[in-house]
Amino acid sequence: MAKATVLMFGLTTFLLCLPAHAEYNQADSPRPTAGKPLQMRTLENPPLAYTDENGEIVGVLVEGIREAVRRTGHEVEFRIYPWKRVLKEVADGNADAAFNAGLTEERQAWGMYNESVLIDETYVFFASEPMALSRDLEEASELRVGTQLGYYYGKRFDRMLQDPPFRALEVAQTIPHSLILLRADRTNVFIGDLLPTLYYLKELGLEDEIHIVREKDSGMPLVVSTSPTYVTFSKRRVDPGYVPVFDKALRSVRADSTFDVILDQYQLNVPELPPERPVKSEP
Known part of the structure; x- marks a missing residue:
């Protein structure tokens, strides 16, 4: 498949x-x-x-x-x-x-x-509404980003987190908590490990409410990093x-x-x- x-x-x-x-x-x-x-x-x-x-x-x-x-x-x-x-x-x-x-x-x-x-492990952005972002995250200053405590997202993104260019940063301990923050509009994007996040979306009945962020040029999922x-x-x-x-x-x-x-x-x-x-x- x-x-x-x-x-x-x-x-x-x-x-x-x-x-x-x-x-x-x-x-x-x-x-x-x-x-x-x-x-x-x-x-x-x-x-x-x-x-x-x-x-x-x-x-x-x-x-x-x-x-x-x-x-x-x-x-x-x-x-x-x-x-x-x-x-x-x-x-x-x-x-x-x-x-x-x-x-x-x-x-x-x-x-x-x-x-x-x-x-x-494949990390992508999730959002509470359909969204497309540039590959280089030119929109960073507009984003309220959810992350997970202790996660490693690759050299490029972790370097960004040392001096975050984002509008706001929310750190949660679990994927379900991160999804709750997303639904409550505390964040407008969440960077999540693809398979576990899809699993929790299914378990919580949120598959129609939370969307994978797309890359503007290709229309495919915006992969932030792989490990x-x-x-x-x-x-x-x-x-x-x-x-x-x-x-x-x-x-x-x-x-x-x-x-x-x-x-x-x-x-x-x-x-x-x-x-x-x-x-x-x-x-």
Whole structure:
């Protein structure tokens, strides 16, 4: 499906995807944790990973990773914690891997990253009425902007936040709170992670009231920034030989559209995104 294909997994990373339904010699697969289920950790972030009404951990990335691990001949168990605890558990060797993790030098000291991008977090503006803005945000002085506490929006936008050119800036802790501020006209745009924001719009019944801001020239969603995330495995617990095996399985899950099928189940009305990132990275 085109809309999911544009969003998921950074297409250039998968130019050498495996054929669909690739087979694995599971007997030759390194045991990641002495034959025990792989212990994966992440944060609560629906629809990517979250706890449902039955207390089960579910989500687009949860189900995709579960299938990738299954194709390596192993099982996986998930736990959801605050993000700082997630990283500490993997760094200290109390868990096997964290997922939806950005790539940093600090984390590479204790973690082994698979090569494939797990998902590109995509940040776009949302507004309470249809709106189009210039790619360079020439209208910044007119905007009352909602952001989330502790979020990283890329070098360009974070640099703007150090000396905000906006009319006003409102910081909230959650996406639902940010949407409440938007509806109450405390802000007129909110910069949100696309999939989680679409999830909450659906949950709160706001799909017809909140709109993705478009870019004036192209008419496509105005992507403020994208940030690739990965699975990172603990150097203290996981056989290094397992990481490329997992990566191969993850590529095959992508190649046979398993992730697209999972994403479609959430019926999030994901828009087609620009084929290239519209905002250039800072050096």
